Amino acid sequence: MEKTGAEILLQTLREEGVDVIFGYPGANSLPIHDSxxxxxxxxxxxxxxxxxxxxxxxxxxxxxxxxxxxxxxxxGATNLVTGIATAYMDSTxxxxxxxxxxxxxxxxxxxQETDIIGITMPxxxxxxxxxxxxxxxxxxxxxxxxxxxxxxxxxxxxxPRNVMAAKCEQSGVKNITIPKKRNARRKKDGGELQRIANYxxxxxxxxxxxxxxxxLARACEELTGLIEKGNIPFVSTMMGIGxxxxxxxxxxxxxxxxxxxxxxxxxHDADFILTVGARFSDRSTSIxxxxxxxxxxxQIDIDPSSIGKVIKADISLVCDIREAxxxxxxxxxxxGRGGWLxxxxxxxxxxxxxxxxxxxxxAGAFIRDVQTAMPEExxxxxxxxxxxxxxxxxxxxxTPRGMITPGGLGTMGFGLPAAMGVKIGVPDHDVxxxxxxxxxxxxxxxxxxxxxxxxxxxxxxxxxxxxxxIRQIQDLFYGARFNDIELGNKVDIVAVAKGFGIxxxxxxxxxxxxxxxxxxxxxxxxxxxxxxxPDTYVFPIIPPGRSNIDMIGGRQG
Amino acid sequence: xxxRERIIAILVNNKPGVLSRVAGVFGRLGYNIESxxxxxxxxxxxxxxxxxxxxxxxxxxxxxKQLNRLVDVLDVTELVPGQSAQREMILIGxxxxxxxxxxxxxxxxxxxxxxxxxxxxxxxxxxxxxxxEVETVIxxxxxxxxxxxxxxxxxxxxxxxxxx
Numbered sequence: 261m262e263k264t265g266a267e268i269l270l271q272t273l274r275e276e277g278v279d280v281i282f283g284y285p286g287a288n289s290l291p292i293h294d295s296x297x298x299x300x301x302x303x304x305x306x307x308x309x310x311x312x313x314x315x316x317x318x319x320x321x322x323x324x325x326x327x328x329x330x331x332x333x334x335x336g337a338t339n340l341v342t343g344i345a346t347a348y349m350d351s352t353x354x355x356x357x358x359x360x361x362x363x364x365x366x367x368x369x370x371x372q373e374t375d376i377i378g379i380t381m382p383x384x385x386x387x388x389x390x391x392x393x394x395x396x397x398x399x400x401x402x403x404x405x406x407x408x409x410x411x412x413x414x415x416x417x418x419x420p421r422n423v424m425a426a427k428c429e430q431s432g433v434k435n436i437t438i439p440k441k442r443n444a445r446r447k448k449d450g451g452e453l454q455r456i457a458n459y460x461x462x463x464x465x466x467x468x469x470x471x472x473x474x475x476l477a478r479a480c481e482e483l484t485g486l487i488e489k490g491n492i493p494f495v496s497t498m499m500g501i502g503x504x505x506x507x508x509x510x511x512x513x514x515x516x517x518x519x520x521x522x523x524x525x526x527x528h529d530a531d532f533i534l535t536v537g538a539r540f541s542d543r544s545t546s547i548x549x550x551x552x553x554x555x556x557x558x559q560i561d562i563d564p565s566s567i568g569k570v571i572k573a574d575i576s577l578v579c580d581i582r583e584a585x586x587x588x589x590x591x592x593x594x595x596g597r598g599g600w601l602x603x604x605x606x607x608x609x610x611x612x613x614x615x616x617x618x619x620x621x622x623a624g625a626f627i628r629d630v631q632t633a634m635p636e637e638x639x640x641x642x643x644x645x646x647x648x649x650x651x652x653x654x655x656x657x658x659t660p661r662g663m664i665t666p667g668g669l670g671t672m673g674f675g676l677p678a679a680m681g682v683k684i685g686v687p688d689h690d691v692x693x694x695x696x697x698x699x700x701x702x703x704x705x706x707x708x709x710x711x712x713x714x715x716x717x718x719x720x721x722x723x724x725x726x727x728x729x730i731r732q733i734q735d736l737f738y739g740a741r742f743n744d745i746e747l748g749n750k751v752d753i754v755a756v757a758k759g760f761g762i763x764x765x766x767x768x769x770x771x772x773x774x775x776x777x778x779x780x781x782x783x784x785x786x787x788x789x790x791x792x793x794p795d796t797y798v799f800p801i802i803p804p805g806r807s808n809i810d811m812i813g814g815r816q817g
Numbered sequence: 818x819x820x821r822e823r824i825i826a827i828l829v830n831n832k833p834g835v836l837s838r839v840a841g842v843f844g845r846l847g848y849n850i851e852s853x854x855x856x857x858x859x860x861x862x863x864x865x866x867x868x869x870x871x872x873x874x875x876x877x878x879x880x881x882k883q884l885n886r887l888v889d890v891l892d893v894t895e896l897v898p899g900q901s902a903q904r905e906m907i908l909i910g911x912x913x914x915x916x917x918x919x920x921x922x923x924x925x926x927x928x929x930x931x932x933x934x935x936x937x938x939x940x941x942x943x944x945x946x947x948x949x950e951v952e953t954v955i956x957x958x959x960x961x962x963x964x965x966x967x968x969x970x971x972x973x974x975x976x977x978x979x980x981x
Contacts, residue, residue: 377834381841386888389834406888441891565882 265393282312286332289359291424307705311677313343318678319685334372349668353412362422385413393428411563457591463532472499473537482585495523502657516544540570550807624654643675643699646728673702692718707760757787852970
């Protein structure tokens with residue numbers, strides 16, 4: 261039977277399990293929208309394409325499925341770019357569909373034409389320009405395979421309007437295999453895991469460093485098993501938070517610039533570090549030469565390019581993390597590690613058990629109060645800035661997908677649209693997004709989307725009238741010259757929210773009173789503006805160019 | 818090992834845009850491509866890219882891993898001198914006067930090269946050989962007044978029994 265390119269596209273998306281697309285139509289994507297009403301796929305109309313990409317990203321992070329966004333050619337496509345880069349940095353599986361001018365106009369500077377494949381080349385895993393409707397089904401299937409496979413990431417398909425409108429005899433597409441590398445002997449374990457186990461068993465002060473790859477590999481249970489069998493304390497990168505419940509007794513916190521002091525100090529003292537699914541970003545390691553100076557480092561990752569890129573591991577293995585841990589755990593000896601663990605406990609007590617509360621100031625206490633008031637299965641999303649650090653430090657993650665944060669790219673404006681995607685992906689979970697006033701204003705238009713679809717998202721906006729994290733950096737490292745960071749307090753955020761049709765309230769951070777309960781009780785979306793003193797920062801902090809134990813606001817000596 | 822010429826051979830799918838992805842990896846890592854040669858292999862759907870970069874010893878590892886992330890890259894190999902045959906071809910255009918004309922015709926036989934076009938005031942010479950051989954010819958011809966030069970860049974193939 262003859263079908264249009266658009267119909268084949270939507271049918272193939274269905275076959276790949278897609279139920280939701282976040283998008284914004286334009287002239288060159290119209291054939292797709294024209295066919296959407298006959299498809300069971302639901303389309304959510306956002307108010308700016310950047311939000312479509314972030315929503316698809318949030319959806320993917322919350323569900324583990326591939327998120328799909330759709331924009332038209334030209335500005336529609338370029339508006340997606342920040343969202344694609346965010347997904348790329350954090351390895352989110354995502355399919356990006358863009359309309360394109362007709363094939364005969366390609367390269368003619370036609371109205372709303374951009375070379376989106378060229379623009380997104382460094383921030384996609386792969387991209388396709390489809391020039392024949394007969395290729396659509398196989399292209400889409402390949403794209404899903406690439407987006408999900410190995411280290412996941414965004415894949416873009418550029419779809420010229422005439423190809424979407426053209427009719428074509430649809431022959432059933434068999435399962436597509438992704439072309440294999442000639443040298444891709446996917447490295448089988450050649451004894452590395454036994455060697456890693458030997459190091460681990462012999463080490464006196466081992467630590468496991470957990471990255472975002474553990475969640476992507478769905479290896480959280482396996483990892484918890486290894487930690488508990490070997491009595492091995494663990495630290496996370498920011499992206500690794502949630503892989504193991506944060507209440508786990510072996511949890512030392514997360515490392516790096518804004519990380520927990522305990523985590524940074526213990527990594528510094530460790531004699532063996534097993535790194536799983538982490539890429540040693542500069543935010544995690546600070547000065548590379550001074551990172552874990554005493555440790556033998558083992559690294560397991562699915563992505564060969566993450567191995568040896570920043571830190572030369574003493575022993576490494578390219579492997580699916582779940583497979584690796586399944587083999588490794590039986591090789592790990594049950595050890596008491598009394599000396600090491602009691603040393604860590606001592607350090608923990610010296611640093612003060614409740615210090616992370618003080619380090620995040622009243623905002624940390626506020627976030628804890630919100631969590632207490634919300635159901636167990638609540639997903640927290642952060643924006644970027646102080647709100648992000650306060651949240652990842654104060655929110656207790658109970659499930660692998662319970663905390664969503666744009667760690668790699670640090671995209672302000674991520675929170676609100678990502679929260680929409682999360683809520684649509686896991687409608688049974690309560691969803692709360694913590695944002696600052698800066699990031700909130702960057703995608704404030706999405707209040708309209710949330711209101712239109714009546715998405716019951718709880719929105720917390722910490723308002724200090726400034727770009728708080730930048731203010732802290734200026735305060736500490738730029739002689740307190742507060743240039744260009746004051747947002748002011750002239751905007752009545754509560755009135756703005758109400759104008760969008762969203763219930764809202766305003767409370768001071770120290771004394772939220774009934775504000776939190778009111779937010780939690782709301783049946784629909786609710787915005788809580790939380791007034792914060794601009795001098796409220798986050799401590800400790802590692803100055804640029806210093807090592808992870810050389811922090812401001814940490815313990816002395 | 819320090820900076821030296823590194824030759825790598827990259828097998829890629831013979832499709833539009835692939836060269837730009839490959840070149841993008843070099844550029845993003847901050848490497849300059851000194852020479853580049855691309856053409857299809859015995860299977861027309863696969864192309865071979867041979868490139869030279871002046872780089873440190875960590876170059877191969879870095880560039881190989883990043884290139885392998887590209888879906889259309891099928892294989893990346895370093896070609897080490899001594900374990901591979903390396904050849905380059907050059908066309909050299911020379912402005913001639915009567916004296917130069919006689920001398921070039923007389924001495925060209927000393928080298929492994931050919932005159933492929935000869936006019937009264939201009940000739941084009943074809944040189945093929947190892948890097949050193951073609952450099953020798955270029956240096957020899959310089960005093961005659963080289964007008965233009967076109968080089969293929971180095972082509973290389975690994976000897977069959979060498980294992981890396």
